[in-house]
Amino acid sequence: MRIALDAMGGDFAPHEIVRGALLAQRFSGVDVILVGEEEKIRDCLGEMSSGHAPRIQHASEQILMHEAPALAVRKKRDSSIAVCCDLIKRGEADAMVSAGNTGAVMATALLKLGRTEGIDRPAIGTVVPTRSGKAILLDVGACVDCEPKNLLQFALMGAVYAEKVLGIQKPRVGLMSIGEEETKGNELTRAAFREISATNLNFRGNVEGRDVFHGQYDVIVCDGFLGNVVLKVAEGAAEFIMDEMKDAVQSSWLTKLPMLFVRRSFRGLKRKLDYAEYGGAPLLGIDGVCIVSHGRSHARAIANAVLMAKYTAEQAVVSSIRAFQAQIARGEARPA
Amino acid sequence: MRIALDAMGGDFAPHEIVRGALLAQRFSGVDVILVGEEEKIRDCLGEMSSGHAPRIQHASEQILMHEAPALAVRKKRDSSIAVCCDLIKRGEADAMVSAGNTGAVMATALLKLGRTEGIDRPAIGTVVPTRSGKAILLDVGACVDCEPKNLLQFALMGAVYAEKVLGIQKPRVGLMSIGEEETKGNELTRAAFREISATNLNFRGNVEGRDVFHGQYDVIVCDGFLGNVVLKVAEGAAEFIMDEMKDAVQSSWLTKLPMLFVRRSFRGLKRKLDYAEYGGAPLLGIDGVCIVSHGRSHARAIANAVLMAKYTAEQAVVSSIRAFQAQIARGEARPA
Numbered sequence: 001m002r003i004a005l006d007a008m009g010g011d012f013a014p015h016e017i018v019r020g021a022l023l024a025q026r027f028s029g030v031d032v033i034l035v036g037e038e039e040k041i042r043d044c045l046g047e048m049s050s051g052h053a054p055r056i057q058h059a060s061e062q063i064l065m066h067e068a069p070a071l072a073v074r075k076k077r078d079s080s081i082a083v084c085c086d087l088i089k090r091g092e093a094d095a096m097v098s099a100g101n102t103g104a105v106m107a108t109a110l111l112k113l114g115r116t117e118g119i120d121r122p123a124i125g126t127v128v129p130t131r132s133g134k135a136i137l138l139d140v141g142a143c144v145d146c147e148p149k150n151l152l153q154f155a156l157m158g159a160v161y162a163e164k165v166l167g168i169q170k171p172r173v174g175l176m177s178i179g180e181e182e183t184k185g186n187e188l189t190r191a192a193f194r195e196i197s198a199t200n201l202n203f204r205g206n207v208e209g210r211d212v213f214h215g216q217y218d219v220i221v222c223d224g225f226l227g228n229v230v231l232k233v234a235e236g237a238a239e240f241i242m243d244e245m246k247d248a249v250q251s252s253w254l255t256k257l258p259m260l261f262v263r264r265s266f267r268g269l270k271r272k273l274d275y276a277e278y279g280g281a282p283l284l285g286i287d288g289v290c291i292v293s294h295g296r297s298h299a300r301a302i303a304n305a306v307l308m309a310k311y312t313a314e315q316a317v318v319s320s321i322r323a324f325q326a327q328i329a330r331g332e333a334r335p336a
Numbered sequence: 337m338r339i340a341l342d343a344m345g346g347d348f349a350p351h352e353i354v355r356g357a358l359l360a361q362r363f364s365g366v367d368v369i370l371v372g373e374e375e376k377i378r379d380c381l382g383e384m385s386s387g388h389a390p391r392i393q394h395a396s397e398q399i400l401m402h403e404a405p406a407l408a409v410r411k412k413r414d415s416s417i418a419v420c421c422d423l424i425k426r427g428e429a430d431a432m433v434s435a436g437n438t439g440a441v442m443a444t445a446l447l448k449l450g451r452t453e454g455i456d457r458p459a460i461g462t463v464v465p466t467r468s469g470k471a472i473l474l475d476v477g478a479c480v481d482c483e484p485k486n487l488l489q490f491a492l493m494g495a496v497y498a499e500k501v502l503g504i505q506k507p508r509v510g511l512m513s514i515g516e517e518e519t520k521g522n523e524l525t526r527a528a529f530r531e532i533s534a535t536n537l538n539f540r541g542n543v544e545g546r547d548v549f550h551g552q553y554d555v556i557v558c559d560g561f562l563g564n565v566v567l568k569v570a571e572g573a574a575e576f577i578m579d580e581m582k583d584a585v586q587s588s589w590l591t592k593l594p595m596l597f598v599r600r601s602f603r604g605l606k607r608k609l610d611y612a613e614y615g616g617a618p619l620l621g622i623d624g625v626c627i628v629s630h631g632r633s634h635a636r637a638i639a640n641a642v643l644m645a646k647y648t649a650e651q652a653v654v655s656s657i658r659a660f661q662a663q664i665a666r667g668e669a670r671p672a
Binding site for chain 2: 129130131141144145176177178185186187189208209210211212213214223225226228229230231232233234235236237238239240241243244
C-alpha cells in the first residue's frame with residue numbers, strides 16, 4: 001500500500017510530516033511517498049535516523065494555509081497537493097494525505113480525480129467521540145448549501161465509511177434536526193428525511209443537538225455549514241467550561257489541588273474533539289482516497305492519518321460507495 | 337405594571353406558576369394576573385400564605401405541551417394562552433409570560449397581537465452565558481427557514497433588546513457563520529452579511545461556533561434551525577464532559593473526593609446554559625411583550641420571567657424595535 005503524503009501542508013511542515021511518515025512506516029507495512037520540495041524533505045530526513053527511507057516525489061510549489069483555494073489551484077500547477085493527486089491518477093499511489101489548505105485539497109482532488117460516480121457533491125466526514133464509542137459527522141464544511149439529494153448521499157457515504165473503516169455493523173444513521181418527529185426541521189431536512197427513509201439504510205430519524213454525543217447514532221448527517229458550526233460550538237462549549245472552572249477554583253489552594261487532577265480529563269476531552277487525534281477526516285465522494293488532516297497536526301496525527309488512508313483504500317470504501325449509490329439510483333435499496 | 341401569567345403552562349403548572357407569581361409580587365411592584373382554571377388556581381393560592389393575592393382571570397381550556405400548535409390554537413379558543421393575549425389586546429395587561437407549549441404561544445400571539453410593524457417574522461431570543469457576561473442568541477426556533485432580511489431584522493431586534501434589557505451600550509452584533517471573512521458562510525449568511533453591514537448597527541462580522549461563549553459579541557444572529565441546534569449541541573457537549581469525567585474518577589475515592597467539589601461548578605454551568613435561569617426567552621417581533629419560559633420552570637424561573645416581562649414592557653422594547661426598523665426601511669440607519 002503506497003500513500004502519497006503532502007510534506008508541505010500544515011503548520012508544522014515539513015518537519016512533523018516527515019516524522020509522521022517515518023512513524024507510520026515503522027508501525028505498519030505502508031510505503032509513504034513524501035511529496036514536496038525535495039531538498040527540504042531530504043534535510044528533514046537527514047536529521048532523523050530511519051530504517052527504510054520513504055520515496056520522495058518533488059513538487060516545486062506549495063499552497064499556503066490561507067490562500068484562496070480556487071485561485072491557488074489554478075496558479076500553482078505543481079503544488080505538492082496537485083502532485084499527490086497526480087500520483088493517485090497515474091496509479092503510483094493508492095491514497096493521499098494532506099494537512100494543508102483543506103479548500104485547496106478539495107478543489108484539486110475534484111479537478112484531478114473527479115467525483116465518485118453517482119455522487120453530486122463530496123463531503124468531509126469527522127469522527128466525533130460519543131459516550132459509547134465514535135460516530136461520523138458529515139458534512140463538516142465541503143458543501144455549505146445542500147439539496148436533499150446531497151444529504152441522502154452523505155448518509156450513504158457515512159454509512160459505508162462507518163461499516164468499512166469504523167467497523168460498525170448496520171450503522172445507525174441520524175439526520176441532524178430540531179425535533180424527533182419527521183415534520184420537525186427546516187425545508188431541507190424535512191425533504192431529506194423522506195429521501196433517506198426510502199432507502200434500506202438503517203435510518204433512525206432526526207438527531208437533536210444534545211444527542212450528538214450520546215452514542216445512539218453512528219452516522220450523523222447535515223449540510224457542511226451546520227456541521228462546521230456544530231463541531232466548533234462543541235469545542236467552544238468545552239473550552240468555556242474549562243475556563244469557567246479554572247476561575248471558580250483559582251481562589252484557593254484547597255480547590256486548586258483537586259483541579260490539577262481533573263484538568264487532565266479535560267485535556268483528554270479536548271483532544272477527543274479535535275479530529276487530528278483521529279488522524280484526519282476522509283474526503284468522501286472523490287474518486288480516490290483522500291484524507292485531510294488538521295493544520296495543527298503533529299507527527300502522531302499524521303501517522304494516524306496515513307494509517308487511516310491505508311485502511312480506507314484497503315477496505316475499498318470508494319467502490320463500495322459507488323456500488324451502493326448505483327443500487328439506490330436503480331431503486332433497489334428500498335426498505336424491506 | 338400588570339403581567340398576565342399563564343397558570344396552566346409548563347410541567348409544574350399550576351402549583352409552581354402560582355408560587356412564582358407570589359414571589360414576583362413580593363419582590364417587585366408588579367401586579368400578576370393568573371390566567372387559567374379558576375378553581376385550580378384558587379386551590380393553589382389557598383395552600384400558600386400570601387400578602388396581596390393576585391387577580392385571577394378564568395380560562396376554560398388548556399393547550400398541552402405536546403399538542404400540535406396550529407390545530408390546538410384553532411380548536412381551543414378559550415385556552416389560558418389565548419386569554420393572556422386577549423388581556424394585552426384589551427389593555428388589561430402590559431405583558432404576558434407562559435411556560436406552556438412554545439409553538440402555541442407563538443401562533444396565538446401572532447394571531448391575536450400581530451407582528452411589530454416592519455418585522456416579517458418573529459424570533460425567540462435566548463440569553464446565553466459568556467466569559468465576560470451574557471449575550472442574546474436569536475433566533476432559536478421561531479423561524480427555521482429564513483431570508484436575509486429576516487436575519488437583518490433579528491439583528492436589530494437583538495440589538496434593541498441587548499441595549500434596553502441587558503443594559504449593553506452599542507451592543508456588538510455578530511452573524512453566526514463558518515469563517516471570519518465576509519465571503520465565508522452559506523448563501524443566506526453571505527447575503528445577510530451585506531444587509532447588516534449597510535446599517536448603523538455595531539456589526540462585528542461573522543461569529544464562529546467556538547466564539548459564541550467568548551464574550552466578544554453581545555448579539556448573535558442566526559436562523560431558528562441553526563440557533564436551536566447550537567443551543568442543544570452546547571448543552572449536549574456540557575453533559576458529555578460531565579459524564580466522561582464521572583467515569584474517569586469513579587474508580588477511586590482519591591479522585592471521587594475532589595470531584596464532589598468540582599461537580600458543583602458543572603451544575604452551575606448547566607444552569608447557566610438553561611434559559612429558565614434567565615427567567616425566559618423574549619418572543620421578539622410580536623406587537624406586545626411576550627416571554628416564553630422553559631417547560632421545566634419552577635417558581636424562581638417563573639418569577640424571573642415575570643420581572644423580565646415587566647422590564648421589557650417598561651423599557652418600551654417593542655416601540656423601539658418599530659422605530660429602529662422604520663429608520664432602516666427609510667435608509668437612514670446607514671453606516672457613518
